[in-house]
Amino acid sequence: MTEEKSQWKELFETLSVLQWVLTFLFLGLSCIILSVYLMFTSLWPLSALYFMWLVTDWQTPEKGGRRTMFVRKWKVWEHLRDYFPIKLKKTAELSPNKNYILGCHPHGIMSAGAFSCFSTESCGFSELYPGVRSCLAILAGLFRIPLFRDYIMGAGLYPVSKASLTHLLSKSGKGNAVVIVIGGAAESLSSSPGANTVVIKQRKGFVKVALEFGADLVPVYSFGENELFQQVVFTEGSFGRKVQDLFKKLMGFAPCLFVGEKFAILPYRKPVTTVVGCPISVPKRVSPTDEEVDHYHSLYMEALTQLFHEHKVSCGLSELHKLHLI
Numbered sequence: 001m002t003e004e005k006s007q008w009k010e011l012f013e014t015l016s017v018l019q020w021v022l023t024f025l026f027l028g029l030s031c032i033i034l035s036v037y038l039m040f041t042s043l044w045p046l047s048a049l050y051f052m053w054l055v056t057d058w059q060t061p062e063k064g065g066r067r068t069m070f071v072r073k074w075k076v077w078e079h080l081r082d083y084f085p086i087k088l089k090k091t092a093e094l095s096p097n098k099n100y101i102l103g104c105h106p107h108g109i110m111s112a113g114a115f116s117c118f119s120t121e122s123c124g125f126s127e128l129y130p131g132v133r134s135c136l137a138i139l140a141g142l143f144r145i146p147l148f149r150d151y152i153m154g155a156g157l158y159p160v161s162k163a164s165l166t167h168l169l170s171k172s173g174k175g176n177a178v179v180i181v182i183g184g185a186a187e188s189l190s191s192s193p194g195a196n197t198v199v200i201k202q203r204k205g206f207v208k209v210a211l212e213f214g215a216d217l218v219p220v221y222s223f224g225e226n227e228l229f230q231q232v233v234f235t236e237g238s239f240g241r242k243v244q245d246l247f248k249k250l251m252g253f254a255p256c257l258f259v260g261e262k263f264a265i266l267p268y269r270k271p272v273t274t275v276v277g278c279p280i281s282v283p284k285r286v287s288p289t290d291e292e293v294d295h296y297h298s299l300y301m302e303a304l305t306q307l308f309h310e311h312k313v314s315c316g317l318s319e320l321h322k323l324h325l326i
Contacts, residue, residue, distance in 0.1 A: 016079035097130025113222030216286030223315035
């Protein structure tokens with residue numbers, strides 16, 4: 001009986017991860033195709049009405065979205081968590097009377113750790129940090145895709161745009177933890193098993209925003225994120241890398257050639273531990289100077305490096321592993 005139950009559990013986990021990967025890869029494009037296709041069928045009034053409503057709703061993602069706990073608490077996210085498994089580790093308290101910017105590293109291929117820990121309730125963020133609301137900010141262009149935008153807003157995802165961050169950090173009260181995967185598309189191109197590379201040295205915009213709103217900075221590292229897929233990593237200057245860089249410049253994200261454990265797209269069953277560090281106190285500066293931005297950016301990089309080395313062994317790495325900041 002126990003064996004049968006474990007087989008069902010494994011099946012549910014596999015199906016949960018499969019839908020997540022397919023959503024990541026194809027749902028946005030499918031929504032665009034469906035919306036256009038319906039315009040040329042007898043159901044064209046539905047599509048026309050939706051687009052009319054879309055015009056009036058265009059700014060909603062940058063004004064707090066339509067977050068719902070119903071989507072964030074779906075059982076499917078618990079099966080997704082257990083597939084790897086993914087764990088959220090707390091190292092310090094976050095006060096509900098302050099706002100925060102959490103910088104999450106590394107990006108990996110699909111940011112499984114960031115999504116599970118901060119865009120769903122499967123890893124217990126609300127229980128670990130009572131009164132604090134996690135807000136995962138992602139590529140703003142995704143919120144321009146019809147239908148798809150409504151789905152990701154329901155999960156509590158937000159555009160990583162200045163207007164959106166301004167709303168979350170100044171017009172939504174206190175206790176907001178805005179999570180940004182700092183390295184973005186550039187960092188995903190360095191994702192491969194054994195790599196601990198973080199694109200951070202020239203990424204200072206999040207520090208400036210933190211100073212403008214007096215939001216404390218918190219480093220976050222997802223150990224195991226880069227182990228989930230094998231990627232074909234093109235060297236700098238190669239034709240393949242130039243194509244990826246061009247695509248990233250035009251579209252905002254980079255096409256990665258990767259392969260997983262099953263069916264090519266299912267990730268490896270490797271544990272991911274997302275460790276949330278200690279907050280760095282940041283003063284409020286309406287117009288922060290370059291020196292102030294550089295100072296807190298330097299403090300952030302030091303804290304991130306310290307977080308990595310303090311927890312790397314307990315999270316499955318050896319003492320020999322180093323964190324590479326580029």
